[in-house]
Amino acid sequence: MAFDIEMIKKVYSQYDERIAAARQVVNKPLTLAEKILYAHLWDGNATQAYERGSSYVDFAPDRVAMQDATAQMALLQFMQAGRAKVAVPSTVHCDHLIQARDGAEQDLTRAKNESSEVFNFLSSVSNKYGIGFWKPGAGIIHQVVLENYAFPGGMMIGTDSHTVNAGGLGMVAIGVGGADACDVMAGLPWELKFPKLIGVKLTGKLSGWAAPKDVILKVAGILTVKGGTGAIVEYFGEGAESLSCTGKGTICNMGAEIGATTSTFGYDASMERYLRATGRADVADAANEIKAHLTADPEVYANPEQYFDQLIEIDLSELEPSLNGPFTPDLYTPVSRMREEAEKNGWPLKVEWGLIGSCTNSSYEDLSRAASIAKQAIDKGLVTKAEFGINPGSEQVRYTADRDGLLKTFEELNATIFTNACGPCIGMWDRAGADKQEKNTIVHSFNRNFAKRADGNPNTYAFVTSPEMVAAIAISGDLGFNPVTDTLINKNGEAVKLDPPTGEELPSKGFDVEDPGYQAPAADGSGVQVDVSPTSDRLQLLEPFPAWEGTDLTGLKLLIKAKGKCTTDHISMAGPWLKYRGHLDNISNNMLIGAVNYFNDKTDLVKNQLTGEYGPVPATQRAYKASGIGSIVVGDENYGEGSSREHAAMEPRHLGVRAVLVKSFARIHETNLKKQGMLALTFANKDDYEKIQENDTIDILGLTTFAPGKSLTLVLHHIDGSQEEIVVNHTYNAQQIEWFKAGGALNIIRANQAK
Ligand code: F3S
Numbered sequence: 090m091a092f093d094i095e096m097i098k099k100v101y102s103q104y105d106e107r108i109a110a111a112r113q114v115v116n117k118p119l120t121l122a123e124k125i126l127y128a129h130l131w132d133g134n135a136t137q138a139y140e141r142g143s144s145y146v147d148f149a150p151d152r153v154a155m156q157d158a159t160a161q162m163a164l165l166q167f168m169q170a171g172r173a174k175v176a177v178p179s180t181v182h183c184d185h186l187i188q189a190r191d192g193a194e195q196d197l198t199r200a201k202n203e204s205s206e207v208f209n210f211l212s213s214v215s216n217k218y219g220i221g222f223w224k225p226g227a228g229i230i231h232q233v234v235l236e237n238y239a240f241p242g243g244m245m246i247g248t249d250s251h252t253v254n255a256g257g258l259g260m261v262a263i264g265v266g267g268a269d270a271c272d273v274m275a276g277l278p279w280e281l282k283f284p285k286l287i288g289v290k291l292t293g294k295l296s297g298w299a300a301p302k303d304v305i306l307k308v309a310g311i312l313t314v315k316g317g318t319g320a321i322v323e324y325f326g327e328g329a330e331s332l333s334c335t336g337k338g339t340i341c342n343m344g345a346e347i348g349a350t351t352s353t354f355g356y357d358a359s360m361e362r363y364l365r366a367t368g369r370a371d372v373a374d375a376a377n378e379i380k381a382h383l384t385a386d387p388e389v390y391a392n393p394e395q396y397f398d399q400l401i402e403i404d405l406s407e408l409e410p411s412l413n414g415p416f417t418p419d420l421y422t423p424v425s426r427m428r429e430e431a432e433k434n435g436w437p438l439k440v441e442w443g444l445i446g447s448c449t450n451s452s453y454e455d456l457s458r459a460a461s462i463a464k465q466a467i468d469k470g471l472v473t474k475a476e477f478g479i480n481p482g483s484e485q486v487r488y489t490a491d492r493d494g495l496l497k498t499f500e501e502l503n504a505t506i507f508t509n510a511c512g513p514c515i516g517m518w519d520r521a522g523a524d525k526q527e528k529n530t531i532v533h534s535f536n537r538n539f540a541k542r543a544d545g546n547p548n549t550y551a552f553v554t555s556p557e558m559v560a561a562i563a564i565s566g567d568l569g570f571n572p573v574t575d576t577l578i579n580k581n582g583e584a585v586k587l588d589p590p591t592g593e594e595l596p597s598k599g600f601d602v603e604d605p606g607y608q609a610p611a612a613d614g615s616g617v618q619v620d621v622s623p624t625s626d627r628l629q630l631l632e633p634f635p636a637w638e639g640t641d642l643t644g645l646k647l648l649i650k651a652k653g654k655c656t657t658d659h660i661s662m663a664g665p666w667l668k669y670r671g672h673l674d675n676i677s678n679n680m681l682i683g684a685v686n687y688f689n690d691k692t693d694l695v696k697n698q699l700t701g702e703y704g705p706v707p708a709t710q711r712a713y714k715a716s717g718i719g720s721i722v723v724g725d726e727n728y729g730e731g732s733s734r735e736h737a738a739m740e741p742r743h744l745g746v747r748a749v750l751v752k753s754f755a756r757i758h759e760t761n762l763k764k765q766g767m768l769a770l771t772f773a774n775k776d777d778y779e780k781i782q783e784n785d786t787i788d789i790l791g792l793t794t795f796a797p798g799k800s801l802t803l804v805l806h807h808i809d810g811s812q813e814e815i816v817v818n819h820t821y822n823a824q825q826i827e828w829f830k831a832g833g834a835l836n837i838i839r840a841n842q843a844k
Contacts, residue, residue, distance in 0.1 A: 093178050094371050097240050100151055101375055103128065104382045110134035118386035120286055120396055121355050122321040125261040129244040131278035139283040141398065142319055147278035152238060152245040153179040153270050156230045157186050157211060159248035161671030162735060163267030164214045165631050167274050171839035173615065174219035176276035180238065181215050182223040182230035183208055189478065189512035190519040197226045197508045207671065209620045210628050217614035227606025228483030228509045231448035235338050236367050236483055241356040241376045241383045246273060250345045251448050251536065256353035257338025258360055259383055263351050266733030268761055275838050284350045285320040288397035291328025293406030297589045298573055300555035301336030302450060305343040306413045307403060310421025317349030324354045325390050328405040333594040334363035335452035342449045343536045346418040355384030366595040410558050414538045415550035428569025436550050436568065442531040443563025445556045446480025447514040450534035453486050455556040458592030460495040462560035463502050465587050470579035474566020477504035480512045485602040492601055513543045520544040532562045557590040628671040634742055634766050636832040642747050643788040648710055648720040649695045650781050651684040655724050656731035657758060659683030661740055670736060673743050680740040681706040688783045696783055714745035723781050724751035729758025738762045748789060750817060752778055763825045766833035773800060773816040780815060784808035797822050
């Protein structure tokens with residue numbers, strides 16, 4: 090699968106010098122996270138210490154990973170960069186677009202038919218530009234990355250929030266939007282606010298029913314869904330070393346549920362075992378040579394309170410198995426208190442489904458521990474009360490688990506083995522009867538359990554727990570069942586008790602696979618045609634945006650003055666629109682349809698100044714565009730917060746909005762607007778927001794002398810013939826002003842490639 094040992098060796102060869110430079114500027118012992126960050130500075134050796142939580146820093150990630158849903162726009166944009174190949178090793182993984190219903194074989198065939206144009210596009214674009222392509226059925230992105238590409242001390246970005254899973258193999262791996270992935274593949278630096286650092290010291294050792302999942306469920310209970318925001322969580326201590334590599338992956342994976350930038354562990358024997366078992370002995374050998382750099386300096390772990398911004402301590406020996414939920418992954422309930430809590434809160438005790446899988450918990454170890462419970466149920470004459478669904482994490486895991494009889498054990502309990510893909514974890518689950526919206530309970534080993542996430546039913550109470558607990562609770566059919574203390578009645582009427590799970594960290598006979606589902610890119614992709622039908626409604630090749638016309642912008646119409654919260658979801662809604670995320674014109678029909686119009690408190694209803702009629706935002710904007718008239722969007726505080734979805738910046742650009750003027754921006758969205766060649770402006774005086782009237786025509790003056798730190802002037806022409814001038818600010822640096830002038834950052838990259 091062509092993991093790039095030469096690239097890894099190159100990264101390692103720089104570590105000595107870069108860590109020495111970092112030590113000099115930071116002037117104290119370094120955490121692991123700091124070492125990895127300072128070893129990946131875009132400008133090489135550190136020349137200054139960065140302020141945690143405030144400095145914006147350019148980094149040079151080693152890899153990019155993309156899943157099929159988000160890869161579409163990332164790659165359509167990348168094609169605009171004019172490069173022959175990606176600048177860093179990159180992969181695409183087809184895992185999100187496969188619905189779980191009947192079982193692996195039928196589901197995969199159906200998905201290939203339904204989404205063939207997307208898969209063909211991703212396959213051909215990968216082939217052309219030197220990107221590794223993992224076909225539908227090959228596995229879930231983060232499991233495949235852990236098995237093939239993650240390496241200790243590396244830095245990776247991925248277009249999926251659970252990219253952080255690779256921290257289990259000692260990486261700093263961070264989820265980003267498609268625009269960031271595009272930049273890195275195009276050879277540009279990647280900017281990140283230097284994170285704060287949270288240390289989690291693990292003492293003791295897991296035993297009995299407790300699993301790595303219980304560590305992160307506990308951490309989520311302590312920190313809540315917001316507690317990790319802007320921070321890297323670094324796990325350490327004897328307890329950390331006692332966990333398997335895939336167990337560490339589970340813990341890092343759910344760091345996304347506490348909002349953490351990422352999580353990581355120092356390189357240790359478990360990682361070495363995993364690297365060797367997955368055919369990467371040379372990576373293990375290379376890592377062993379720079380071992381001291383792949384963990385924090387000893388002083389850090391000896392006195393962690395001095396080096397982390399926050400410290401948490403967990404004794405694994407005392408950890409109880411737990412279930413988090415419903416509806417939020419930070420509502421922590423140890424199994425011993427579950428019956429009481431469920432009764433108190435009216436959570437249905439009858440469990441309908443137990444689902445094992447997702448990128449969080451679908452390793453060989455996970456399946457083997459859950460299978461050990463399933464096997465006991467068979468041997469002890471128990472009849473499963475709930476239905477069982479299994480999504481193996483990769484074809485390698487599935488094949489090996491099948492060879493070793495694990496899947497057969499589940500099948501004896503009538504489990505449905507779904508495709509090696511996300512399936513129910515991302516709502517791609519055609520669950521029979523879900524449309525009746527009945528109140529019911531499911532347990533799963535996934536990471537997220539927001540309302541409607543798995544089956545679209547808002548009344549499904551989903552609880553997150555370890556795979557072995559999913560197995561036990563599904564067998565009992567009772568949310569309040571505590572396998573540590575309780576017995577079950579078998580078909581002979583006898584009371585039987587389940588023994589604690591046993592499993593194998595790695596398969597004793599080694600991993601095996603016939604066809605992993607990987608397509609290597611063409612050595613020379615210049616002759617490869619990218620497969621996009623001109624009549625497709627899901628995919629559309631992008632046209633470069635036009636350059637700035639070189640004059641002030643006059644006669645702009647106010648499109649909408651948005652009131653209150655306006656997140657990227659209000660600007661570019663998800664749900665059914667996700668289908669069009671590879672087709673800019675079609676998805677633009679959702680532009681700002683969630684934003685509240687200041688003048689009538691309604692969504693998706695604005696005045697068309699050309700006709701005086703009220704209509705949907707996208708249609709109104711298309712009318713302005715058709716008449717050759719630019720427009721301006723006005724917004725409130727923290728405009729564009731939420732996800733890094735690049736569509737929220739591309740849609741207004743595509744439909745002819747020229748500027749977005751707000752009280753304040755969410756930084757990522759502001760940068761995305763700049764990258765697309767838009768004007769992102771803020772009121773110098775926030776009260777001027779009140780001066781914007783529904784029928785305003787607006788001029789933006791000062792663009793011919795556009796410069797960093799220099800304000801611009803807006804002239805508001807009101808309908809009564811009066812006019813007002815207001816001052817607006819911006820944060821464009823010299824480079825970003827060039828983006829504006831060229832009509833977008835990609836236009837500059839393409840022009841540079843052509844030189
Ligand atoms: Fe897929 Fe769910 Fe993970 S959607 S990538 S299995 S979080």
